[in-house]
Amino acid sequence: MVASYTQLLARRYKDKLDSDAxxxxxxxxxxxxxxxxxxxxxxxxxxxGTKGGRLEPTSSEAALERALANLRLAVQxxxxxxxxxxxxxxxxxxxxxxxxxxxxxxxAIKFRGAGAPRVHVSAERxxxxxxxxxxxxGIGIDPQYRERxxxxxxxxxxxxxxxxxxxxxxxxxxxxxRHGGRIWVESAPGQGSTFHFTVPTRGHASES
Ligand code: ADP
Numbered sequence: 446m447v448a449s450y451t452q453l454l455a456r457r458y459k460d461k462l463d464s465d466a467x468x469x470x471x472x473x474x475x476x477x478x479x480x481x482x483x484x485x486x487x488x489x490x491x492x493x494g495t496k497g498g499r500l501e502p503t504s505s506e507a508a509l510e511r512a513l514a515n516l517r518l519a520v521q522x523x524x525x526x527x528x529x530x531x532x533x534x535x536x537x538x539x540x541x542x543x544x545x546x547x548x549x550x551x552x553a554i555k556f557r558g559a560g561a562p563r564v565h566v567s568a569e570r571x572x573x574x575x576x577x578x579x580x581x582x583g584i585g586i587d588p589q590y591r592e593r594x595x596x597x598x599x600x601x602x603x604x605x606x607x608x609x610x611x612x613x614x615x616x617x618x619x620x621x622x623r624h625g626g627r628i629w630v631e632s633a634p635g636q637g638s639t640f641h642f643t644v645p646t647r648g649h650a651s652e653s
């Protein structure tokens with residue numbers, strides 16, 4: 446409502462408003478859109494614990510395909526090449542596994558380097574868990590920030606550089622932990638990033 450009425454004001458009174466007023470309206474609309482994005486992301490964050498579905502045998506390959514379908518526009522616009530190995534069936538919440546891949550691949554595309562993004566998803570079985578990897582060739586992350594990026598609202602860049610609310614990786618962490626796994630990153634500036642997360646081979650649910 447705030448955004449649409451401010452926009453309406455701008456349209457209807459275009460000829461009556463001076464350039465200062467137009468600029469103020471632009472900031473108001475921008476602020477309202479950001480507030481909306483923030484509220485949506487915070488809702489998704491809070492719903493990981495409260496609205497999670499059952500953990501059931503889930504094809505992680507199908508979850509990745511759904512994530513890529515949701516990211517189609519970003520993939521097309523950036524000319525990204527997203528490849529993957531054969532991926533296992535795991536005990537997981539299919540909606541949350543999709544969201545997890547979507548956030549990680551979405552970030553791999555967003556924080557790309559100079560060239561078209563190349564992203565590879567793989568999984569390796571290690572004793573009683575699967576270790577998934579989402580590897581990119583993007584801008585990379587200074588190792589000193591490798592814990593901080595998973596904290597709510599923590600971002601390493603200004604909004605002008607890369608859009609975002611700083612909630613995506615906090616959602617990833619919450620999803621992975623609900624499944625009894627861990628998430629971490631290996632990266633260096635300019636060297637690309639690889640996000641790893643684990644899913645226990647036997648189902649596990651912690652409803653925190
Ligand atoms: P957002 O994408 O909204 O900024 P996230 O929680 O998804 O929030 O990510 C937090 C921060 O971690 C990002 O702002 C960025 O600095 C860094 N980051 C996340 N993914 C990547 C990546 N694939 N490559 C480089 N930096 C990344």
